[in-house]
Amino acid sequence: MAPALPRRRLLQAALFATATPAFSYAAGGGSAAAATLPAPSAWTLRPFELKDVKVGQGVFAAKRQLMLDHGRGYDVNRLLQVFRANAGLSTGGAVAPGGWEGLDGEANGNLRGHYTGHFLTMLSQAYASTGDQVYADKIRTMTGALTDVRAALRKDPAVLSATGRFGTAAENVRGSYQYVSLPAAVLNGSATITLSAWVKPTHGANWTRVFDFGNNNTRYMYLAARNASGVPRFAISTNGPGGEQGLNGTAALPLNQWSHLAVTISGSTGTLYVNGTSVAQNTSMTLNPSSLGALTNNWLGRSNFDDPVFAGVYDEFNVWSRALTAAEITSLQSNRAAASSAGRGTLASYTFDETTGGTFADASGRGLTATLRRTWGGPSHAGFLAAYPETQFIDLESRTSPDYTKVWAPYYTAHKILKGLLDAYLATDDARALDLASGMCDWMYSRLSKLPEATLQRMWGIFSSGEFGGIVETIVDLYSINGKAEHLALARLFDLDKLIDACAANTDTLDGLHANQHIPIFTGLIRLYDATGEARYLTAAKNFWGMVVPHRMYGIGGTSTAEFWKARGVVAGTISDTTAESCCAYNLLKLSRMLFFHEQDPKYMDYYERALYNQVLGSKQDKADAEKPLVTYFIGLTPGHVRDYTPKQGTTCCEGTGMESATKYQDSVYFKKADGSALYVNLYSPTTLAWAEKGVTVTQSTDYPREQGSTLTFGGGSAAFELRLRVPSWATSGFRVTVNGSAVSGTPVAGSYFAVSRTWRSGDVVKVAIPFRARVEKALDDPGLQTLFYGPVNLVARNSGTSYLQFGLFRNAALSGDLLPSLSPVSGKPLHYTLNGTEFAPFSEGTEDPTHAYFRRSEPKVVFGGTDSGVTNPAKADGTTFLDEVWAGAPFSSKAALVSRVQSTVNSWVSAGLLGQADGRQVVTTAQNASYQS
Template sequence: MTHELTRRSMLKIGSAAAVLPWVPGLAGASRAAAAQAPGTAAAATTMLRPFGLEDVDLGAGVFAQKRSLMLEFLRGFDERRFLIAFRANAGLALDPSVVPMPAGGWEGLDGEANGNLRGAFTGHFMSAVAQAYASTGETAFGRKLQTLIDGLYEVRGALGNDPVLRTTAGKLSGTAVDIARGTYNYVALPAGTFSGLTSFTFAAWVRPTAAANWARILDIGNGTSVYAFLAQRDGNGRPRFAITRNGGGGEQVLQGTTALPVNAWSHVAVTLTGTTGRLYVNGVQVAQNTTMTLNPAALGALANNWLGRSQYNDPLYAGAYQDVNVWSTALSAAQVAELTAGRAATTSAGAGDALSLPMDESGGLVIADVSGKGRNGSLVRTWGKPSHPGFLAAYPETQFITLETMTTGNYNVVWAPYYTAHKILKGLLDGYTATGDPKALDLATGLCDWMYSRLSKLTPAVRQRMWGIFSSGEFGGVVEAILETYGHSGKPEHLQLAKYFDLDSLINASAENRDILNGLHANQHIPIFTGALLMYDKTGEERYLQAARNFWDMVVPTRMFGIGGTSSAEFWQARNQIASILKDTDAETCCAYNMLKLSRALFAHEQDPAYMDYYERALFNQVLGSKQDAVDPNFPLATYFIGLQPGAVRDFTPKNGTTCCEGTGMESATKYQDSVFFAAEDGSALYVNLFVASTVYWAAQHVTVTQETSFPFEQGTTLKVAGSGAFDLRVRIPSWARGAAVRVNGAAVGTPVPGAYLTLSRSWKDGDTVEVDLPFALRAERTPDDPTVQNLMYGPVHLVARDARTTFLPFSLYATAALDGDLAGALQPVTGKPLHFTSNGVELAPFHEGTTDPFHAYVRRTEPRVVLGSVDSGVANPARADRTTLLDDVWSGAPFAHKPAFLQRLASVTDSWVGAGLLAAADRDRVLEAGRRAAFTTAYAEAADLQGIADTARAAGTLSQGAHTNLRNRLEGALEALEAGNDAKALRYLQQYLDHAARRVEDADLLALLSLGADALTARLRG
């Protein structure tokens, strides 16, 4: 038998054990002492301030690597692509020889929901580039910002102008009128143009420039009940004529067979007479309907007669028109065929007798009618001119106007216009901070002036209704951006404007700690509380602070996934629902981005370490893992949703780019360092919040602090001070970091308490070094709604199982667990792959690796037998109705400082299960015997632990000096015997120890603890 320690080291262990709070009767006092222990941070009395990105440099490591990938994308993406939609909306010319292709996805000219969110990603891009510029100083980023600022300034000036008629080469001789994508222009024809037509022919040359379904070549009607239209493509991509007096359900239809080509001329014609309608494309009949009972005359007087616009909210037609004609008769097939060879005026049909528009204008806003009827068309814009000169957007102001009368959301009509305004405003503010260009601030101030001009005219009830609508009323972090503008402008109207965005139903409920989150759209509401904190700073209204604080507690941890994210299909469910909602639309990345912003803001106010514990979890896992470890010239490669169901695969190119989450992904990747360090507002303290290789330049103290670490691949960090000054250095000890240690210039200092800040107060000198040890341990976190579904954490790192199966993987961890509660025995490191392990037959990897490998963020815990320290008790692991097991109860008390503490927990839990009728008494005895025989560490170390418990009790006054001395003498005899390998002699000393303890120890809890330890050691030696 061999023993690893000496008597001298035993005395050190005994002394160290004296500070651990596991002795019965002393636990409460010890926790209180720990809370007030020298070096732990006291309650905050001052606000903290983050450092600017320019004041913190990232060092080598995983964050710098991820950032470099995003910087490469930002450098290569042509920022002018974002200006195209803005310029089109303002009627500015787009030179195809200079202007690149438009940005796609949501930012596209004909993106999702008719492009109703255009401009938002532009703001994200500006913020990301501004952050990159601040962090790196690269002039390329400054130039990109300048291009966008200058471009947007030109756009705002042009938004108040009349539409501009533009021309292109026609199919026939001469020019054609060209309506550019995104201009919101169309041609309005006079009322009565189609009145009284019982038979008619419509014919035109068209060249669409966008493959937009339902875009109208012609549309006449009185809204969405009575109308007739010719669409370039229907929902199936085919040309379609329809006429109705009873809305969509009563349409009489002519449907073509083949889509009209984009960027190519086609001749289209519709004839209708009697009950027969025909549709022609390029002179060939493609559809006929002989049961049509309606004609324009049957529709009555029509107010709207449009070329290019729909009675519905369909995309406007984009493209060219030439030789548009309407006849009051149905032309023959031969006559229609003639129209494809030249202008109508040169054919046997002649120019249209009801309307004839050659479309050969070179300017102005009038489209001349040569039919003799004087029915000139007018080039108009759907929304007129802005209500205030500060308006700036890539789509019409009508989205904002329509929102004011909406009662239910419809993103095809209105899609979060104030959210878009926020992103543009914030991008401008970040651009101003980075470049100092006064145009950027002028644009931002004007945008706030415009918002005030609209919202100040509305009643509080209207505003409350607007902000409560999903998702049309979503406004993101607009309050933060408005208050930032207010900080520059000082205008009282801007502070009042920020108040207009109070969603009182949510803010008041949260201030009262009433959880009403179930069913709410998550990312629509998280930024409200960051704004509320800033409103608290400006107004002193306590409800804002209380609401933000309570809201955070409603999300963390009750609605939080293991990676730190929240939301399911963008919405919140009821509290404590995690296992039941694991699917491919979990953890929207924007939610994590905004929860980080809120957490850092709360921490700046209150310095509760829990905020930074959460920040670390979400940053090191979801946010890092939301960026793919690759570069693409067209995409930032960032996730929208993160599937957390078994076998999920991350999608790094959602919706073809330019989504909100790809935008926040760009921003996150260019500001990783923004919360590593904070400083007290009065300059008295520097907070080290996160363990990231970095250097902070603290001007207030003329000090530089460099953090050297490869964390999380290294379990700790080193801080080096350059310069000198008297201040507190406050180092966060994460809640997961049991056994943390801190040394200043090589000497141990303080008492690190998990979940607290260790304060080092001294006059710092150039060259001082602080070393922080943060041991990682494996822990399995149960989901609240199914304790068998668990995620695995290793220190701050969320480990995922790489496996393509789509059912939960069975995982056992207890059988190999050490008796102190350390589960690391279940992990086998993979050589050459840091933070990769094998366990239960699969490979585990850190979530932050941005791969497309299928993975399991959660596993199914399966612990069929009670095995303790590899000693099998032979007893099946019983479970309650809620699926928690006996072993779950035992290990929920971990970590255990020593064998007696573990045995005490084991006895207490098994007694409880026997009392509840869930465990037989005989099985309890078998479990207890297995626990006594299981190794905690070495037999020698377990004996040393007993001495430490006695030392602690003596120091606390619960053990007399005489009893303490006698117990120590007998234990030293046992230790000497163990050193000599004489187990029989050690057993005799242990029996004497037990006998003496029974006679001399008066404290029943202490006696039980000492007896458990001595009994267990005896059972183990008898083995």
């Protein structure tokens, strides 16, 4: 991989010398989709903006409305809570979402902030699609808050004033990583001492410190609000935890209530007071503050160990160089120290009356001003924006192994935030969003450009920790707007050369890789090709797609098991409860779409239809919910699996991409040629396209896939172009097109586009007939394990059994090879059928019914047209049965053609000793006497 480094550096130099901005932007407000991404010149096709394609009533509209309602009603201040807390700003009492977003979620919320980015993208797409101002208002609220957050992170922390026990107080928001640092002289070497504090804890984490005075985790003196048993603990040690002399309380401090804590040490006696009452005493103490010597870390709220920062409010912290009496401590319960019999602390006295700034005055007369600090210092660059400290990014640079409790994909999270901001800008033309996005890229470049090539390659190769999602694609998109050379150079710093070079050489190395860590890498490579012309990027993306589809693809279009890929061609062998991660389908759709912009191979849109109409639709529950988007993480394909629409306590990556998917269903229905000479109709979906450059509208009226076809009506003016209608690969016969009632000549070919070229005028009507047929798709590694399709629709059995069901489908097969006659339609339920008493329904229906996506094919007897020959259906060593081989010849033009196929197959199997002559004659006779549908 050695040539990669010089190539990058040379490119950087060239870019810095020649780059010019490609786009200018407005300075404020605006309307829906006020800004657009420039289309790459390498794209032979161009997409339409979401605002140009309106969604009509149908399966997509119903699912979308559920998500639109969720986005409309959700309080975005909950999403902003983690950002505001990280910056030390008031959270306004907002409660962060659960799951991966909150500090109490998986891995302590080390992915927090990612969901906010998803939500911004969802709102942006919702606004672009509907023009509803409520979404723009939410976007601007979020953009404004994130602008405030970045500004706060650029500065030293400032006091967050709150109502105190007596007056004002200082709040330490959970998640702020803030604490108060006291000068080194605070204890003054005193042997006798009293420490007193009013605190109002807001979270019950164990081992958070009210104070901790020490040098390290060997020499210290602390008061914890809660120990492992949940009660206050004071301890002093010169020999670490094993040498602690301590005092333990008897009851937990209540949350969100004021409590007074005091510790006295005099001679060999230490006493702990809670709310004026002595709760613990140790008369055998040999240590006191003077035993510790000079201490460097004198902290309120922070631990000398790796413990959580205290979350709560402080009012009055006093230190005396004597042991207060019980009466004096009692007097502190109802008065400020200055008004009590104890008086102010003689060593230090802080009232926390400050309402601005980052320092606290000492009223003891010793002038020991305290300072508010962050545990992690501060950002390395003014463009930094995140919902957690920069420490994850720093750690990753030296990390050699994964540990998501320490580092959980920081650049992945950065991508989601960056993408959300860019989408917010494109939707609302709010320059603040663009400035935030540009600043994030400036910050990333300032870090990554300083790292050696070997470090970058190691980072991006670490599972999970090094995952960066679609960040490259988004950075290049931003570059296409601002033309900033450093941003294109930044995008190339994410090159994972080992993977790129293997895929460019068409060498499949995917076995064992984390699927969704790698799929979006290739959307970024396509955009890098667009920006640089480097062919290996596009070649790698094309080859990679072919390694996944169909070799690692389930029938619904999904991929991965337990988030990982297995060996090429292993499908049945990977089916589990954790197959088909929803993010994988989301990213494969993006990749297919982008590849199609470069090369109009219909296989990309065939895949798009498969995954969109099955996994993506089926991943969204058909139910309203104000709290959660109700989207699956995994879709188990094991027998009897019940989909989980509230995975991992919520706010996962898949719920995020699920929100995005449900607000952009229309993004690939239509494409246009770059020169405007053709309109591609990729999907049959009730939509209305407004093609502004041509001055025409195209309205699709259809209930597809409940309807086997679509009607396209033209409006507006007249325009000459070629209408290219996708002929699905499964549409093997009967695809027909009429224009204004007249049949269009030509022979449609399955897996291609059928072209109609003319000058289109308002009122022109195109009707497309797309006859469906039922068929099966076999698992690549186990042909007997199959899944059932009717046209584009995957039909799944609803059954609570947990073993593979067995079904036969040839008994009433039509001459066309259509297996549908073997199933019985369910009255009043479109696309629902029964077979042997089991109901089959579209996978896309978001129910909680137990389903069987795959079943075991069982054809024990040779049956034709419902007539049983009485002959056992023999099989070859590879599992191929006699009936499999007969029906592989479908479609048949006539009954005679079928009988001829039966006769030739009998002859072959009899000759091979697989079928007896008498049985063969009986099979042929049965085929001759049976009746068939066409």
